[in-house]
Amino acid sequence: xxxxxxxxxxxxxxxxxxxxxxxxxxxxxxxxxxxxxxxxxxxxxxxxxxxxxxxxxxxxxxxxxxxxxxxxxxxxxxxxxxxxxxxxxxxxxxxxxxxxxxxxxxxxxxxxxxxxxxxxxxxxxxxxxxxxxxxxxxxxxxxxxxxxxxxxxxxxxxxxxxxxxxxxxxxxxxxxxxxxxxxxxxxxxxxxxxxxxxxxxxxxxxxxxxxxxxxxxxxxxxxxxxxxxxxxxxxxxxxxxxxxxxxxxxxxxxxxxxxxxxxxx
Numbered sequence: 001x002x003x004x005x006x007x008x009x010x011x012x013x014x015x016x017x018x019x020x021x022x023x024x025x026x027x028x029x030x031x032x033x034x035x036x037x038x039x040x041x042x043x044x045x046x047x048x049x050x051x052x053x054x055x056x057x058x059x060x061x062x063x064x065x066x067x068x069x070x071x072x073x074x075x076x077x078x079x080x081x082x083x084x085x086x087x088x089x090x091x092x093x094x095x096x097x098x099x100x101x102x103x104x105x106x107x108x109x110x111x112x113x114x115x116x117x118x119x120x121x122x123x124x125x126x127x128x129x130x131x132x133x134x135x136x137x138x139x140x141x142x143x144x145x146x147x148x149x150x151x152x153x154x155x156x157x158x159x160x161x162x163x164x165x166x167x168x169x170x171x172x173x174x175x176x177x178x179x180x181x182x183x184x185x186x187x188x189x190x191x192x193x194x195x196x197x198x199x200x201x202x203x204x205x206x207x208x209x210x211x212x213x214x215x216x217x218x219x220x221x222x223x224x225x226x227x228x229x230x231x232x233x234x235x236x237x238x239x240x241x242x243x244x245x246x247x248x249x250x251x252x253x254x255x256x257x258x259x260x261x262x263x264x265x
Contacts, residue, residue, distance in 0.1 A: 004016050004017035004019070004020060005020070005098065005100070006104070006107065006118075008101070008118065008121055008122050008125070009122050009125070010125075011097070011098055011099050012092065012098075012099050012100075012101055012121075012122075012125055013098050013099065013100050013101070014100070014101065014102050014103070014104050014107075014118070014121070015100050015102070015103040015104070016103070016104055016107045016108070018061075018103060018105075020095065020100065020103070021059070021061075021100075021103055024059075024093060024095075025057075025093075027055055027056035027057060028055060028056070028057045028058070028059060028093050029051060029052060029054075029055040029057070029058050029059075030058075030059050030060075030061055030103075031048075031052070031058060031059070031060050031061070031080065032060075032061045032063075033060055033061065033062045033063070033064075033073065033076055033077075034063045035062070035063060035064045035065070035069035035072065035073055036063055036065050049083065052083060052084070052087065052089060053087050053089070055089065056089065056090060057089060057090035057091075057092070057093050058080070058084055058089050058090070058091055058092075059092060059093050059100065059101065059102065059103065060077065060080060060101070060102045060103070061102070061103040061104075061105070062077075062102055062103070062104050062105065062117065063105045063106070064104075064110065064113055064114065064117065065106070065110060065113070066110075066113065067113055070113065070116055070117070070229070071229065071232075071233075073117060073120075074116060074117070074120050074229060074233050075233065077117070077120050077121065077124065078120065078124060078233065081124040091124075091125075101121060101125065102121060104117070116229050116230070119136075119139050119230055120230075120233075122135060122139075123135060123136055123139075123230070123234060129259065129262055130259060133255065133258055133259060133262065134255065136230055136234055136235075137206060137251065137254075137255060137258070139230060140206060140209075140228060140230050140231060141204055141206055141209055143228070143230070144206075144209040144210065144223060144228070145209065147223070148209075153212075153216065153221060154172055154216075156172070159171060159199070160172075161173075163213060163215045163216075171192065171196060171199065173211065173213055174192060174193045174196050174201075174208075175190040175191065175192055175193065176190065176191065176193060176247065176248050177190060177191075193208075193248050194248075195248065195250060202250075203248070203249065203250040203251065204250065204251040205246065205247065205248060205249055205250065205251065205254070206243055206246070206251070206254060207243060207244060207245065207246040207247045207249065207254070208247055208248065209223075210223045210224065210228070210243070210244065211223075211247070224244070225240040225243060225244060231243060235258070236261065236262075236263060238261040239257075239258050239261055239262070242254065242257045242258060242261070243258075
């Protein structure tokens with residue numbers, strides 16, 4: 001069974017082989033989420049809810065073959081976990097000292113499509129809100145870092161981005177206005193961000209990582225609270241405002257604000 005399981009975090013796993021699900025106990029319901037062309041959309045109707053409540057544990061089986069339905073899948077998985085928590089139903093089943101929370105069909109064929117599903121499953125399995133948001137924060141930052149590096153979005157060469165390549169400005173947009181006594185309000189003098197250490201951001205500022213300048217936006221390159229799915233579906237409107245308005249702020253301070261306005265999510 002080892003080779004047919006994909007590890008999430010801690011002792012949680014995803015099955016990639018239906019054979020793992022044979023001979024499971026009668027108190028387990030396998031809820032199929034099919035997002036192919038003839039998808040069977042999950043609907044929290046009375047019939048489904050009664051069926052779930054009558055069982056002691058639940059496992060989801062996911063079939064997702066393209067990116068068109070990824071947002072529906074994320075919403076459904078979050079909703080199902082909330083139903084389980086509210087009705088004290090175990091999410092996942094124990095098998096050989098492992099907890100299998102889902103079965104994913106054709107994972108190896110569609111690995112890139114499933115990445116946000118794996119992040120969603122990991123996030124909803126956290127019971128501690130601080131751990132949950134810390135995980136989401138780090139995953140979002142890693143995603144944005146990888147996007148900018150993988151596609152060389154800013155076109156850096158010799159420490160100059162492609163927009164400022166003909167100027168004397170290095171390190172791209174890592175500059176802000178700051179006055180010694182009055183901060184951002186009373187000066188137009190730019191200084192290099194104090195959190196830039198050895199040409200790397202020591203703040204892990206999610207807001208700065210989301211930022212794209214006007215020239216990049218003209219090219220259709222923009223990251224925001226709508227097209228970064230983990231932000232869109234795991235943070236409320238106040239938290240989203242915090243995420244887009246906390247430039248040049250270290251992670252610790254942003255996290256405190258996010259947790260303050262989590263409202264138990």
